[in-house]
Amino acid sequence: MGSSAKEEARIADALCKAVLERKLAPGSKLPEEELAQIFRSNRAKIRRVLLLLSRSHIVTLEPGRGAFVSRPSPQEARDVLASRRLIEVSLLARPYRQLSAQGAERLRRIMMQEAQAHAAHDAIAMIYLSGQFHLTLIEELGNKVLKSITGELILRMSLIITMYERQNTTCCLSSDHHDLLELLGAHDYAEASALMARHLEGIESCLDFHREPATTTILSQILQPLKD
Amino acid sequence: MGSSAKEEARIADALCKAVLERKLAPGSKLPEEELAQIFRSNRAKIRRVLLLLSRSHIVTLEPGRGAFVSRPSPQEARDVLASRRLIEVSLLARPYRQLSAQGAERLRRIMMQEAQAHAAHDAIAMIYLSGQFHLTLIEELGNKVLKSITGELILRMSLIITMYERQNTTCCLSSDHHDLLELLGAHDYAEASALMARHLEGIESCLDFHREPATTTILSQILQPLKD
DNA sequence: TCAACCATTATTGTTTACAATATCAAGCCC
DNA sequence: GGGCTTGATATTGTAAACAATAATGGTTGA
Numbered sequence: 001m002g003s004s005a006k007e008e009a010r011i012a013d014a015l016c017k018a019v020l021e022r023k024l025a026p027g028s029k030l031p032e033e034e035l036a037q038i039f040r041s042n043r044a045k046i047r048r049v050l051l052l053l054s055r056s057h058i059v060t061l062e063p064g065r066g067a068f069v070s071r072p073s074p075q076e077a078r079d080v081l082a083s084r085r086l087i088e089v090s091l092l093a094r095p096y097r098q099l100s101a102q103g104a105e106r107l108r109r110i111m112m113q114e115a116q117a118h119a120a121h122d123a124i125a126m127i128y129l130s131g132q133f134h135l136t137l138i139e140e141l142g143n144k145v146l147k148s149i150t151g152e153l154i155l156r157m158s159l160i161i162t163m164y165e166r167q168n169t170t171c172c173l174s175s176d177h178h179d180l181l182e183l184l185g186a187h188d189y190a191e192a193s194a195l196m197a198r199h200l201e202g203i204e205s206c207l208d209f210h211r212e213p214a215t216t217t218i219l220s221q222i223l224q225p226l227k228d
Numbered sequence: 229m230g231s232s233a234k235e236e237a238r239i240a241d242a243l244c245k246a247v248l249e250r251k252l253a254p255g256s257k258l259p260e261e262e263l264a265q266i267f268r269s270n271r272a273k274i275r276r277v278l279l280l281l282s283r284s285h286i287v288t289l290e291p292g293r294g295a296f297v298s299r300p301s302p303q304e305a306r307d308v309l310a311s312r313r314l315i316e317v318s319l320l321a322r323p324y325r326q327l328s329a330q331g332a333e334r335l336r337r338i339m340m341q342e343a344q345a346h347a348a349h350d351a352i353a354m355i356y357l358s359g360q361f362h363l364t365l366i367e368e369l370g371n372k373v374l375k376s377i378t379g380e381l382i383l384r385m386s387l388i389i390t391m392y393e394r395q396n397t398t399c400c401l402s403s404d405h406h407d408l409l410e411l412l413g414a415h416d417y418a419e420a421s422a423l424m425a426r427h428l429e430g431i432e433s434c435l436d437f438h439r440e441p442a443t444t445t446i447l448s449q450i451l452q453p454l455k456d
Numbered sequence: 457t458c459a460a461c462c463a464t465t466a467t468t469g470t471t472t473a474c475a476a477t478a479t480c481a482a483g484c485c486c
Numbered sequence: 487g488g489g490c491t492t493g494a495t496a497t498t499g500t501a502a503a504c505a506a507t508a509a510t511g512g513t514t515g516a
Contacts, residue, residue: 032468033466047468051279064506065468079372080373083374086315090315091314143307146311153373259497261498291477293478294497457516458516461512461513464509464510471503472502472503473503474502478496482493483491485490
């Protein structure tokens with residue numbers, strides 16, 4: 001059975017989800033044996049997953065020392081942010097196609113879930129849904145390749161925000177998503193693009209690259225609930 | 229010694245180079261044992277390389293059947309082309325920084341090599357240098373993340389062109405690179421961006437997605453000279 | 457008391473052999 | 487004769503044992 005790829009995808013997704021939800025802090029060690037136990041897998045599969053994640057810059061492999069959750073440098077962080085800005089802002093300014101009725105509906109549905117998560121003070125759900133909103137937008141106005149590229153950038157942004165976020169800041173204004181959808185419904189892409197630029201700059205303004213955070217974080221209880 | 233990563237990078241680079249130079253046709257089978265012999269390596273390393281290349285969409289792993297050079301579908305091809313166009317055209321329109329004197333010098337050097345390759349009718353060198361020109365441009369006006377993203381897209385474009393190129397067409401007008409550099413030297417980014425759009429559209433117009441090409445290609449003699 | 461050194465332990469990296477699967481060819485039935 | 491089944495072969499996939507390396511802790515000597 002070719003279920004091995006599926007199982008590895010499951011493990012990789014669980015790790016990515018943990019990164020996305022800010023549970024796995026940058027710098028955390030990822031011991032192979034321990035991960036194998038947590039996911040009821042074996043070292044070989046874990047090893048392949050870590051190799052793939054290292055290619056996505058989510059994990060850093062240090063030869064002889066093992067795998068760690070990546071700690072993007074300030075420069076890398078700036079580059080990731082700027083790249084994402086370029087893609088999303090430019091796509092909105094000149095989308096490959098108009099936003100369809102179904103597309104608008106998909107986005108509206110996500111936005112409503114965001115509102116629910118906001119009301120429930122579910123920060124984790126809000127982070128996830130915010131990403132989904134952006135990715136769906138890109139898929140609707142752009143294509144799957146851009147979506148996959150941006151998906152990786154969003155994942156890296158999670159690490160960046162975890163490392164460099166200022167205290168007492170409330171990032172990710174979900175009200176922007178509402179306004180964005182309204183502009184897109186009116187096919188005012190120029191204004192939507194400008195709003196997206198402000199939206200992303202808003203996120204960036206919450207970051208402070210001067211403080212070198214001591215994100216030595218630990219693991220097993222945090223990952224334990226992921227195994228199912 | 230941590231030389232294993234280096235060796236795997238060497239093998240991956242050789243395979244990518246072969247794809248770039250259109251020597252490895254899409255659909256070609258990549259048997260692990262044979263690759264191990266060609267590169268004087270072992271199956272385990274080859275296996276890791278193929279896994280990584282599959283993540284870059286250069287190689288497709290079919291469970292139980294092995295690794296093949298990817299055959300991008302017409303839809304994937306269109307998406308890759310459009311994504312690259314978005315990134316390069318947008319970056320030129322609003323670069324992160326002005327083109328520096330050193331940057332212009334780097335580009336000029338590549339362009340001169342292109343002219344030499346053109347004079348020598350060295351098609352392979354021309355393909356490689358054209359890619360280098362675009363990547364250097366992105367690094368100078370943008371950043372390393374965008375460069376790496378575009379590098380992967382260019383690699384995928386090689387597969388696409390191999391599969392869908394019309395007969396008797398001369399793609400990649402190197403004269404465009406000359407004009408581009410001139411516009412950038414004058415800091416006329418709007419015009420440079422427009423030229424880049426035409427340049428990339430020119431490449432796309434050489435493609436024909438209707439013909440399903442029988443690119444069942446073979447391997448060992450083609451890869452043999454790569455082993456050194 | 458602290459620092460350097462050495463032995464121990466744990467973790468990673470590699471190789472090997474083995475199991476599973478797909479491919480191919482011949483034979484057989486229709 | 488064509489297509490299907492069946493066995494042989496080759497290739498991929500997996501597991502386990504082994505080797506190498508880095509982290510750990512304790513000892514020794516100043």
